Amino acid sequence: MIQIKDLWKRYGSFEVLRGLNLEVRQGEILVILGRSGVGKSVLLRQIIGIEKPDQGSITVDGVEITALKKNEIYQAVRNMGMLFQGAALFDSMNLEENTGFYLKEHRLFSPREIAEKVAIALQKVGLEGAEKKMPSDLSGGMRKRAGLARLLVYRPSILLYDEPTTGLDPITSQQINELIVNTQNELKGTSIVVTHDIHSALFMADRLALHCDGQIIHVAEPKEFMNIDDPIINFLRETLVTQARKDTPQ
Numbered sequence: 001m002i003q004i005k006d007l008w009k010r011y012g013s014f015e016v017l018r019g020l021n022l023e024v025r026q027g028e029i030l031v032i033l034g035r036s037g038v039g040k041s042v043l044l045r046q047i048i049g050i051e052k053p054d055q056g057s058i059t060v061d062g063v064e065i066t067a068l069k070k071n072e073i074y075q076a077v078r079n080m081g082m083l084f085q086g087a088a089l090f091d092s093m094n095l096e097e098n099t100g101f102y103l104k105e106h107r108l109f110s111p112r113e114i115a116e117k118v119a120i121a122l123q124k125v126g127l128e129g130a131e132k133k134m135p136s137d138l139s140g141g142m143r144k145r146a147g148l149a150r151l152l153v154y155r156p157s158i159l160l161y162d163e164p165t166t167g168l169d170p171i172t173s174q175q176i177n178e179l180i181v182n183t184q185n186e187l188k189g190t191s192i193v194v195t196h197d198i199h200s201a202l203f204m205a206d207r208l209a210l211h212c213d214g215q216i217i218h219v220a221e222p223k224e225f226m227n228i229d230d231p232i233i234n235f236l237r238e239t240l241v242t243q244a245r246k247d248t249p250q
């Protein structure tokens, strides 16, 4: 579905992506783990075509988007949607307007159809009744759910999520995890989820990838991935063990 070959991206003299290779399969949830600042958000921005890499190729559904001109990219990535790290809501629009924004923009439906779709999506993410609220009145979890509702109405076949649970409490995080899995099932889509939350990674991943030093250094199914001998994976495993000990009643 998505093939990334030898991807390089630098800002000034700082090389963030350094020959990164990755394949994402049709219908899977691929979770990318990695420390802060390794270039996970940068990678997502190249995939969705907001930025152009310095070198290398990204092919999505047979189309090499990195070879396209700017106006062609817009067309090529229409089937992709992204939940940005801060949810990227428009501050001047209420929740209802934010959720219907892309549908309105693309003139795909009548205002009445849009209103219906928005209402259904807001209900799915548990935000019914908050339609008229402005983004500044929403909590972090509500903002993420609002971003998710916007994805739901747009129904892209490729979904990118940038740290969907970062900064949320465990219960809200789990709600978001479930929404991501449900969305994937409902849209029969392909998802890439960037996170450093190992719990949420293991909950939803078909495969896990480790982003380190500008490259994807491991990709495997969860069980196999967690057995890899790598300093970061060892640390993640240790985190889980410590957590399990805490959770066990004495």
Ligand SMILES: Nc1ncnc2c1ncn2[C@@H]1O[C@H](COP(=O)(O)OP(=O)(O)O)[C@@H](O)[C@H]1O
Residues within 6 Å of the ligand: 011, 016, 034, 035, 036, 037, 038, 039, 040, 041, 042, 043
């Ligand atoms: N537009 C930019 N200009 C300059 N440096 C950037 C830009 N975007 C990201 N970077 C740098 O690239 C590195 C990776 O960033 P990012 O992809 O946001 O990390 P993360 O893995 O935490 O998502 C960081 O050191 C960041 O400062």
Ligand SMILES: [Mg+2]
Residues within 6 Å of the ligand: 040, 041, 042, 085, 162, 163
């Ligand atoms: Mg990031």
